[in-house]
Amino acid sequence: MASRTVSVAVTGVGLVGSEFISQLLSLATPNPFRIVALSSSKHTLFAPDGLNITVNSWKESLAQSSAKTPQDLVQDLSKLVKPGQDVVFVDNTSAENIASLYPSLLSAGIHVITPNKKAFSGDLSLFDGILSSSAKSGAKFLNESTVGAGLPVISTLKDLVATGDKVKKIEGVFSGTMSYIFNNFSSGEEGGPSFSSVVAVAREKGYTEPHPADDLTGSDVARKLSILARFIPSLKEKVPLPQGYQSVPTTSLIPAGLASQSLSADDFVTRLADYDAEFDQKRSEALKEGSVLRYVGVVDLEQGIVKADLQKYPKTHPFATSLGGSDNIIMFHTERYSPRPLIIQGAGAGAAVTAMGVMSDLLKLI
Amino acid sequence: MASRTVSVAVTGVGLVGSEFISQLLSLATPNPFRIVALSSSKHTLFAPDGLNITVNSWKESLAQSSAKTPQDLVQDLSKLVKPGQDVVFVDNTSAENIASLYPSLLSAGIHVITPNKKAFSGDLSLFDGILSSSAKSGAKFLNESTVGAGLPVISTLKDLVATGDKVKKIEGVFSGTMSYIFNNFSSGEEGGPSFSSVVAVAREKGYTEPHPADDLTGSDVARKLSILARFIPSLKEKVPLPQGYQSVPTTSLIPAGLASQSLSADDFVTRLADYDAEFDQKRSEALKEGSVLRYVGVVDLEQGIVKADLQKYPKTHPFATSLGGSDNIIMFHTERYSPRPLIIQGAGAGAAVTAMGVMSDLLKLI
Numbered sequence: 001m002a003s004r005t006v007s008v009a010v011t012g013v014g015l016v017g018s019e020f021i022s023q024l025l026s027l028a029t030p031n032p033f034r035i036v037a038l039s040s041s042k043h044t045l046f047a048p049d050g051l052n053i054t055v056n057s058w059k060e061s062l063a064q065s066s067a068k069t070p071q072d073l074v075q076d077l078s079k080l081v082k083p084g085q086d087v088v089f090v091d092n093t094s095a096e097n098i099a100s101l102y103p104s105l106l107s108a109g110i111h112v113i114t115p116n117k118k119a120f121s122g123d124l125s126l127f128d129g130i131l132s133s134s135a136k137s138g139a140k141f142l143n144e145s146t147v148g149a150g151l152p153v154i155s156t157l158k159d160l161v162a163t164g165d166k167v168k169k170i171e172g173v174f175s176g177t178m179s180y181i182f183n184n185f186s187s188g189e190e191g192g193p194s195f196s197s198v199v200a201v202a203r204e205k206g207y208t209e210p211h212p213a214d215d216l217t218g219s220d221v222a223r224k225l226s227i228l229a230r231f232i233p234s235l236k237e238k239v240p241l242p243q244g245y246q247s248v249p250t251t252s253l254i255p256a257g258l259a260s261q262s263l264s265a266d267d268f269v270t271r272l273a274d275y276d277a278e279f280d281q282k283r284s285e286a287l288k289e290g291s292v293l294r295y296v297g298v299v300d301l302e303q304g305i306v307k308a309d310l311q312k313y314p315k316t317h318p319f320a321t322s323l324g325g326s327d328n329i330i331m332f333h334t335e336r337y338s339p340r341p342l343i344i345q346g347a348g349a350g351a352a353v354t355a356m357g358v359m360s361d362l363l364k365l366i
Numbered sequence: 367m368a369s370r371t372v373s374v375a376v377t378g379v380g381l382v383g384s385e386f387i388s389q390l391l392s393l394a395t396p397n398p399f400r401i402v403a404l405s406s407s408k409h410t411l412f413a414p415d416g417l418n419i420t421v422n423s424w425k426e427s428l429a430q431s432s433a434k435t436p437q438d439l440v441q442d443l444s445k446l447v448k449p450g451q452d453v454v455f456v457d458n459t460s461a462e463n464i465a466s467l468y469p470s471l472l473s474a475g476i477h478v479i480t481p482n483k484k485a486f487s488g489d490l491s492l493f494d495g496i497l498s499s500s501a502k503s504g505a506k507f508l509n510e511s512t513v514g515a516g517l518p519v520i521s522t523l524k525d526l527v528a529t530g531d532k533v534k535k536i537e538g539v540f541s542g543t544m545s546y547i548f549n550n551f552s553s554g555e556e557g558g559p560s561f562s563s564v565v566a567v568a569r570e571k572g573y574t575e576p577h578p579a580d581d582l583t584g585s586d587v588a589r590k591l592s593i594l595a596r597f598i599p600s601l602k603e604k605v606p607l608p609q610g611y612q613s614v615p616t617t618s619l620i621p622a623g624l625a626s627q628s629l630s631a632d633d634f635v636t637r638l639a640d641y642d643a644e645f646d647q648k649r650s651e652a653l654k655e656g657s658v659l660r661y662v663g664v665v666d667l668e669q670g671i672v673k674a675d676l677q678k679y680p681k682t683h684p685f686a687t688s689l690g691g692s693d694n695i696i697m698f699h700t701e702r703y704s705p706r707p708l709i710i711q712g713a714g715a716g717a718a719v720t721a722m723g724v725m726s727d728l729l730k731l732i
Binding site for chain 1: 389392393394516517518521522525526528529530531682684687688690691693698702703705706707708709710711712713716718719721722725726729730
């Protein structure tokens with residue numbers, strides 16, 4: 001708990017990575033962190049005593065550097081770990097080959113912080129390796145920003161469980177893209193835009209993945225459920241899903257007729273219009289019951305359900321009244337927060353808020 | 367960051383204190399904490415190597431012990447502080463004389479965790495003493511549960527500020543009592559119960575202080591604003607309130623005619639009915655504008671306002687649509703969370719959730 005200087009290695013210089021580096025270099029002085037490594041897939045800067053970079057200079061410095069294999073970087077960083085000298089590896093990529101380094105990093109006593117969800121959706125042995133190497137060395141693995149970006153979702157769940165509360169149900173809109181699509185498609189009013197047109201607008205606004213089908217599979221929501229599920233030890237008895245929840249039942253919104261075809265993003269959105277009537281019908285059916293459609297993730301310990309699914313919610317439900325934009329909303333129903341849940345809501349995607357989630361994990365280490 | 371045993375001294379054995387002791391003794395093994403002291407205003411148990419108590423036995427053990435002055439307890443605890451041996455003082459009272467011990471505890475290197483708001487509303491020198499002694503010794507002062515109980519309000523504000531976000535406005539229903547009263551009094555429908563009857567029901571349900579006037583002054587909300595305000599360094603330039611925000615402009619709901627009288631709680635509620643017409647009128651005026659009444663706390667850096675006040679919100683606003691029971695709701699409008707705010711909602715009072723807030727502060731220390 002005493003103050004010390006913490007060495008930070010940052011991998012990934014995309015939107016989140018760049019924003020994170022800015023936030024890190026802009027911390028109030030005295031800055032307790034020094035950046036010892038900065039790397040992309042093609043370049044690596046490394047200096048054991050701290051890189052001499054600024055918010056304005058790091059991109060150019062990085063561009064002038066040569067490459068180093070991730071394995072070599074792990075070696076170099078391992079040598080910096082000493083008593084009272086903490087080293088943190090921040091992975092701002094979404095790369096599987098970087099996620100696969102976590103066990104060796106943690107074994108070497110290097111803390112790992114990441115918004116990268118790949119460690120949770122890949123092979124279970126990777127996740128087990130993370131847990132066991134972290135337990136052995138005492139190095140921390142923190143991933144607040146994998147769910148809800150900067151929103152305090154994982155930390156709240158951890159607090160609930162650690163302080164002895166009993167989670168009954170977690171229910172939420174976990175995908176900013178799905179939130180935007182259904183807030184606009186199913187607002188609770190008669191009529192409304194077609195499904196394909198809403199998806200097209202979401203794509204134009206940059207709210208979807210490059211290929212919107214990657215959002216409509218629901219797999220992003222499923223991955224977030226996998227992550228949350230692993231923080232609830234009692235879930236195993238209630239919902240013994242195989243493989244440690246690395247795949248949960250997921251309803252894809254991609255029409256069956258388009259699922260098997262490898263269409264370009266443009267073609268996909270065009271062809272999606274052929275299925276607008278199906279989505280219209282679902283919307284009308286919901287409206288007849290006084291409900292709206294929302295694509296949600298559910299972890300229900302009482303009913304024994306973990307799933308990512310399209311569901312109906314009454315127009316008076318917070319998922320209908322309170323949601324807007326591309327907000328996430330997450331409700332925790334617990335023994336203590338009962339009958340009314342603990343609710344967290346806000347932007348759950350975007351570089352600034354994701355980098356903030358990574359940064360607050362980093363600040364928790366000191 | 368390495369694991370170590372942490373010695374905990376717990377003062378206060380009321381509802382929150384008892385619940386906290388239960389939570390602490392029920393932590394998953396290996397329990398990283400040992401309780402070295404347990405005290406009430408009349409009794410003190412102390413054992414440097416840890417008390418031999420269980421969830422079922424501690425009350426009896428405590429009842430059989432004699433008293434120790436708080437000052438003597440501080441002395442005894444100070445001797446336990448050694449490198450690698452952390453000592454935490456948990457104050458679950460709402461006593462001013464215990465709050466006044468914080469500077470000497472912190473100076474001795476003892477961490478302080480508390481839901482007690484007295485350190486923020488009393489003399490400014492006490493708060494300054496807390497800050498300076500904590501800074502000098504490195505011992506932490508954590509008070510998550512002073513605002514929103516177990517809800518992650520202070521930690522979220524700290525994260526926003528620490529990671530470089532700019533807070534524009536914090537607005538919320540911070541009092542569970544005020545929440546219950548106005549959710550029921552001003553639901554957005556025509557008519558509704560009288561103000562005094564709602565206050566009477568809130569009192570019967572145990573949602574108010576023993577004397578409901580203590581809630582209606584708004585001072586609880588004001589104190590919470592004082593606490594939040596101190597975590598926003600840039601506020602000083604925008605709203606330079608005197609005395610470090612220990613008093614903020616506050617609208618009392620106690621009718622002028624009752625303010626100067628020292629009525630019993632029973633008489634107060636009876637006499638409050640004489641003013642029902644005034645509250646009715648406010649409710650009708652709001653309804654004419656399509657609004658409801660809510661008693662809120664506001665920290666507005668753009669308009670330069672910090673205040674606890676009764677305000678009108680449109681019936682479509684989350685303070686109207688999403689609130690229920692005695693929930694707190696807090697909206698953070700920031701540069702990153704803009705135009706849509708980060709929202710946290712849920713029960714903001716009660717022994718279980720307050721103790722949980724204290725416990726999660728304690729877990730953050732290790």
